Amino acid sequence: MNKQRVRNILFTVSTLILSTLLAFAFEQFNLRRENILLIYVASIMLIMVETRKVALGIASTFLLVFIFNFFFTEPKYTFIIADANYIITLIIFMVAIAIMGTLTTSLQREINFSKDNGTKMELLYQMSKELLFANTKEEILRIEKLHLSSIMNRDFLFHFTKILPDDDQAFIDISKYKKEIEYATSYHLICGKNESKYAHLPIKIFPITSTKGISGVLIVNCEENDLSKQEKEFIQTSLLHMLIALEREKLSEDQEHSRLEIEKERLKSALLRSISHDIRTPLTTLQTGTSFLYESFDLIDDDMKKNLLLDINNETSRMSEFVENLLNMTRLNANQLMLHLKDELIDDILMDVNHRIQNRLGLHKLVIEQKESMDYVYTDATLLIQVLTNLIDNAIRHTREDATIQISYHKTSQDIEFQVIDDGGGIIQTDLHKIFSDFVSIDTGKGDKTRGIGLGLSICQAIIKAHGGTIKAQNNDIGGATFSFTLPSKQEVTNG
Template structure:
């Protein structure tokens, strides 16, 4: 390791020595030739001045420039002044000329080296500014905190050449690194080279604006800290990071406001739907029950049975609607529990048919079951609710005197249920919204038909929670058909 370091030091020295030797040789040869042609001795000094400047340009070092100027002076004195080939000077004018030469050489070398260093510095700054502009442009299209962190980490590593870690505070969590926590809470840099935790090999810099601290940037300083200009550039990048984080926070707040407005809108829609849909059956139940109570001895048996059947039908419809509302609440809160057991397909269909039989009115309900006993793993209560919702949807929206068919059959490794009707069908512009909450085709008819628009949305959520899918079958010639595809293999309870 020491040998490699020694070689690394010797190579630049030998290279600079070689450059000076070449310039010295060419300058001396040119001076000797011009001296033989009768050029004045004072003009020959200018050749060596140019040589010193060239040495300054090539070596970029004041030490080498001063050394070359001394060598050139002694060479000029030895070869070109009387007495020649000695270091003596007989003419006092030569002494003055040589002193002026040394002074001019020093000044020229100094100015040349400073100018080169300034040019190198300006070039480095231009490169840094280009990197900063590129970094700033990259921040424009970023969204999401993870993307911001990843891009910032990569940009700071490219800018400083140091391993970088970025911690952004989320809510009230604490950083496991105590130094990072101190930096965040005090909005001050700490760690390597700082007053606080100065013996650390890591530098902690806060990501903060005037009003808020968002996180901490950690630089690995095992190979040295950040220079003053690097710290300035890092601060510029941090200001861009804070702007992007503030923009992200504003977007999150905007989205939260939008969701809050949407929740309020849905709540208003739900209250409007419930008040509208509950009023009619409750009015019928109250009216029929009061009529029976007040005219109990006057109503014949057939009329009484008819009124009681209406009360029972309305009560069952209310029960179904309340069940849908409860399921929707559980779905929105993420509390819908699926308890699967193996169920017979025929029993699931017959259970749903039994629940809706009193609400059929002038509709006809047909069932087509598999020829053999088939089992699927489902939550029987929830899956029956799905079939009931689909049948109710056909009863309400298919028109008068339609035939509603519930069928099931195995296809490969899936059990396919279909609930179809031969009614008016679903309008084309309603297809993509048919499974949205609070959407119902009844709105096109002035809300004359009951329904809060929750049934199909609940069906979709329940089926997907089982690992299946529900979709509209586009292959029917007339009416509407909903197809449910359920996996026949048993899956883990969700």
Template sequence: MKNKNITTLLRHFFITIAIIFICTLVSLFFVELHIRTENIIMIYLLGVLFIVIETKQLVWGIASSFISIITFNYCFTQPLYSLHIHDPNYIITIIIFLIVSIITNILMGKLQKHAAIAHYNEQQTLAFYEISKSFLNLFGIQTIFMHTIHALYEYQNIISVLYYYDEKSKQLQRYQDDAMPLALHVVDELATWCYKHQKACGHATAINGSEQWSFHPLCHGEEILGVYAISHTPELTKENELFIHTLIAQMVMALEREQLYAQQEQSRIAIEKEKLRNNLLRSLSHDLRTPLTNIAGSSAVLLENDDVFDSEMKKKLMKSISSDAQWLTQLVENLLNMTRIQDGRLLLSKRCEVVDDIICEALQRCESRKGSHTISAHLPETIQLVNMDGQLIIQVLVNFIDNAIKHTQPTSHIDIYYTQKKGKACFEVSDDGNGIPDNMIDTLFDSFVTTKSERSDAKRGVGLGLSISKAIIEAHGGTIYAHNRADGHGAIFGFYL
């Protein structure tokens, strides 16, 4: 800073000397043209104006006025090359010159000051406009805070640190740009004190006033959101403080918008959860009633007509009871997994499993429910081991097979494939039904999504199977997918591990 001041001082000195020297040369030329000396002094007045314009400092204008008078008296008044004034009229001329030049310097200084203020205000207005516009496109607390920190440094060269109170951790979270040079150590304890007492502390305050950082509460109305810390190295000007307060006000409005958005999102989620809960209860009341009614009816018929029915009829009724009981078991298993997924308690027990065993177990669980469907498994020729949670992957395959059984004709074919694609294990369940409606492909794996079907029993199920299957596969780090077959006959459900 000291070297910069010396450089500026020398520059202004040489500018002053150079302009007065040029004025002297021009005046000597005018003397040769027999221009009166009273007019020559106006050249020096013009030079003084140029000096004030270039240096933008009144002191150099006044100094140049005296230097100009001395030079004029020495070079152009009788006796020449002497500071003695022979003609008393020149004394009046010199006095008037000094008065006019000083007044001109003062007026020029004021004009330059007003011009500088106008230019500064224009730059500030443009900066605030750009900042306000940029805040409109920001989302997320961290993004808003980092943008504020960068704006303070970019426009005012002010280093800052922001704190936001996190409701989850119950602590102040610190935000700063690690790439930005921190001139001083920030005392986090002062930020905590500022937040708790909702008072400014640090630099130039009653609390740790010797600190070079000042801490101010970040408030929205009566609510305190956090703390902003400002470095006072170098010392801030009033213009800096005005910029800071305006920028912080813009940031608070952005935070308010973020809070409103979060509240709206929470309300939307709450409404969505309520809808899902109502759908679940409504679906469960229907889906539990149907198999329970079948079980109760079949068991009552068996009890009342035990001596009448032959073994074939008894076997048929017991098979119906077993099928409905297995379906209820599968439903309960899906519901339990759904609650684990929503609570974040779905734990994987991964180990290397034989692919043949997994597929065969899934087929066995669906055996009693397949009816007249033909289910074929296309197993690998060699033993294939895949690292996975076997029971959960079996459930995914069962959900796929059940979905194919529900939404295809009784005599349709269902095929299960296992292949290796791009170094990943690929399981697929293919059917030859009517395929997936185009308007359902994007939402197929959402909860409570079911398709309309001509079959009366196709609506059995609360739409959880595919949603839970997606969560299980994603928990494995895999990818689940569904699409219609290329030949237009049926659909394919699959996943990569």
């Protein structure tokens, strides 16, 4: 006997007892027996409305007839009816109660049915809105669980093949129902309790399958009682909404996968083209310079030898930085770049940058802002030097030969902002949003020698983000471009 049936019986018995006690109270005031009958009519109507069981109402009617006859008709405390009119009255009373109770129960059932339908339609509408904005399988499943819980006061769980993990706290051992789950997903049919297949099971299995490769089931606990027709229809409708959302998400995932594959192939091609260019140019210089030195060593003066050796050194440094950029980008993409953070003196870093970049300046002028204070920045010095070197090298590549490049910095309460400023023509507005992307090299009209691999600015952004800072580019008021980035400041030491 389930809990609801026990509750209905207890409510019926309690109502009959209370109505009889109330009838005794009415009798003490010498009220007519017809009034006592009205008390019983009201109690039976209450029983039918509350329990929604016509059978309980009719059974209560028979019981109350005997109670009324025993306690309130002459001779009292017997089941003998002395007045034949009471027999007709009681029969009419029973028939009237049965008709009224049936009509009341039917009306109540229709009202509740309409109310439940309205609630379920509202839930389905709300669920559809939420699923429309769900972006992941986990979010879709969370929304579905939330709305199923609102209409089912019972255990349930989802089981999918591959696309989602099973619930951590399952109310059953899924491994025991592999055959039944396979049947539901293979034939797209509900099985389990009171269904045509596996009717003996204490569960009901709803299939969740599509042609997009989605395969799973909803398993509902029906051990105590089966699902109502309305619950079953709601579950099927809500699962259809969820399936549409899962298919949409899978389609989006497939499209993103295809886009990434295309992008990967594009990046591979760009990388191969750029590597061949960036290696070929310095190698040509190295080969030409070393060959000329070897063949004409005794024929050229010392100044020319020094210039040739300087060119060889510059191209070697360029290749070294090129390889370092590639290695760092590989480490960043694999999340393997280790930061060796400590307080570094900014003047030492700027001095190192100046030393590294001098041989590449040509006619460009580099101005480094000098400050009297000894300022520190919490950073990986090697990587910060690489960022500043890349930014200056980028300015050299994309500005006129006599442009001025300036490095400055200023402190705030939380961080230090560095700026690399040039006056060499600025950046085309349409290129500002993409200059930090991989393998993007802006055409400046300076010829093939300035193209480069297009990784320098991308690496700068990745390194600054790894430090917890930000980097941006914008055109300035002097006709050039300004690259600025922030890094955390840990301490300040000033001259005493």
